[in-house]
Amino acid sequence: MKIEMNKGRMTVLSMLLVLSSHVQADLLKTTKQVREQQQIENRAREHAFQADEQALLKLRDQLVFKRQKLDLNIAKLTEQFSDNEQLLAQTEEKLHLESGSLGELFGVARQVAKEFQSSHEDTVSAIGEEEFIANAEFIAAAKTLPSKSHLYALWEAFNRQLAIGSSVTMLDVSYVKPDGIVINKPVLRIGSFGLIDENGYLDWSGERRGAKSYDVQPPNPPPMGVTMSHQKLATLDPSGGKLLEQLSLTPTLQERVKQAGVIGKVILVLLSIGLLIGLTQGIFLLISRLKINAQLKDKENIGSNALGRVLGVYKYDQSPNVEALELRLYETILDEQQKLERGLSMLKLLAALSPMLGLLGTVTGMIETFQVITQFGNADPKMMASGISTALITTVLGLTAAMPMLFMHNVLSTQAENVRTLLEKQGVGLVAQRAEQDVRIS
Known part of the structure; x- marks a missing residue:
């Protein structure tokens, strides 16, 4: 039994060996075929690589040739560029020198x-x-x-x-x-x-x-x-x-008074009253001074004047003593002084009132101007012109009215003071004359 089993095993082993030898032979054959195929492929690759190498070498040679040609061209262009730069610098310098006067001419022309x-x-x-x-x-x-x-x-x-x-x-x-x-x-x-x-x-x-x-x-x-040949003078x-435009914009005196409004008219009325008072009193003082000068030359004939009235008091006085005569003369001189200074206080008041009215017009005009600014803004000067005109012209009118009235008040006051001083001197002389007479009698 064991022998049979051993035989069987040997048979199997031999079969396996035979099979293994066949497999190895097939594997070897396959390996050779694969190797041969790989060699064929390797040779094909080598041929392809060699062809590519030849192509690359040829391309490299072409590129090297082109590079050499470009290097030569670059060297040539570099040399030409340097020459052009030098030529350009020379040309620019020449252009600058030659166009310098033209540039100045262009600036002047512009x-x-x-x-x-x-x-x-x-x-x-x-x-x-x-x-x-x-x-x-x-x-x-x-x-x-x-x-x-x-x-x-x-x-x-x-x-x-x-x-x-x-x-x-x-x-x-x-x-x-x-x-x-x-x-x-x-x-x-x-x-x-x-x-x-x-x-x-x-x-x-x-x-x-x-x-x-x-x-x-x-x-x-x-x-x-x-x-142009005419000799006739013309404006x-x-x-x-410009001057003609300014002439059109310059208002007349009537227009300026109209711009001053009601306050300006009041100032002009005060000026008229003051001038009338000054003119009337000035004529009175002038006539009084002329009569007094005539009376000084002829004291015997007592006339109707201030000095004549003083002399009349002395001539027709029945006072018992010098003191009473002095008081009568002083009373007469005071009466004459009142006549000499008549209207001067009113003239002084009007002279002081005119600038105040001008200031009132100024304040009123500025209030009107600020009201216009509040309502419409300050973009349009024409809307504020009325208030500004009133503010300025009333001040001018007030000062213009005050100056002649002050001048007249000063002149008339001086004239009245001179006449009063003359009357006082004459009165003192008369009192002294009466005192001398009393001394002689006593």
């Missing part, structure tokens, strides 16, 4: 063009010269050197202005009538001073390109038929219309 534009574009001398004004505007706004034609045009514009300033020319301009209708009207341009028509000077507006009559004309305006405005 400045002159700006001055020409600002001083002539709104004047009467620019009428019909729009082309030259536009050329000046172009030069003033240019960022590059102006051309020779523009410079010549600017020079020609100055020549034209000189010619216009020394000539009288008839022109057709747009004229705005008082009712607002615009018409073309022939006017006379007198140099660069202004425009005139048959009614006088015209207000020219460069912005509206039209003219209108001034509200107030100066005295003796130039006539329409005037020429000219060298400011180009």
Whole structure:
């Protein structure tokens, strides 16, 4: 049994050995095939690598050639760049030297063009010269050197202005009538001073390109038929219309009084009363002084005057003693002094009251101005003009009224004091004369 089992095992082992040998033979064969396939693939890869290497070598050679060519080109361009830089520096230096005077000329031309534009574009001398004004505007706004034609045009514009300033020319301009209708009207341009028509000077507006009559004309305006050869004197405005505008804005005395309002009228009434009082009292003092001077020359004939009344008291006095006569004379002098100083206290009061009324008008006008500012703000000066005018003009009227009244009060007071002093001297002399007579009698 064991022998059979051993035989069986041996059979199996032999079978396994045979099978193993077959497997090893197949594996070896497969390995050889794989190895041969790998060798084939490796050789194919080597051929591919060699081909790629050849291509890369060829490409490298091409790139090296290109690099060498570029290096040569770079060296050439570098040398050319250096030469160009040197040439550019030399050219820039030459350009700077040659364009230095042109730059200064350009700056002067721009400045002159700006001055020409600002001083002539709104004047009467620019009428019909729009082309030259536009050329000046172009030069003033240019960022590059102006051309020779523009410079010549600017020079020609100055020549034209000189010619216009020394000539009288008839022109057709747009004229705005008082009712607002615009018409073309022939006017006379007198140099660069202004425009005139048959009614006088015209207000020219460069912005509206039209003219209108001034509200107030100066005295003796130039006539329409005037020429530069005429010797007739005429009123000219060298400011180009500014003085004429100011003439239109200057109010008359009646307008100033109207602007002062009720307080201004009250001040004028006080001034009239003060002048009337001063004039009346001044005439009275003058007549009194003339009569007194005449009485001093002839004391025997007692007249109707202050000194005559004093002398009459002495002549017709029946006083028993000197003291009574002195009191009678003093009483008479006081009566005459009252007449001499009549109205002077009122004149002084009016002189002191006028500035106070002017101050009242000032305060009232400022209150009105601040009310306007409170309601409408301070953006429009015209709305505040009424209050400011009242505030200023009433002060001026008050001071103007006070000064002559103070002067008259001082003069009249001095005259009255002189007359009173003269009467006192005469009275003292009469008292002394009576005292001497009493001494002789006693």
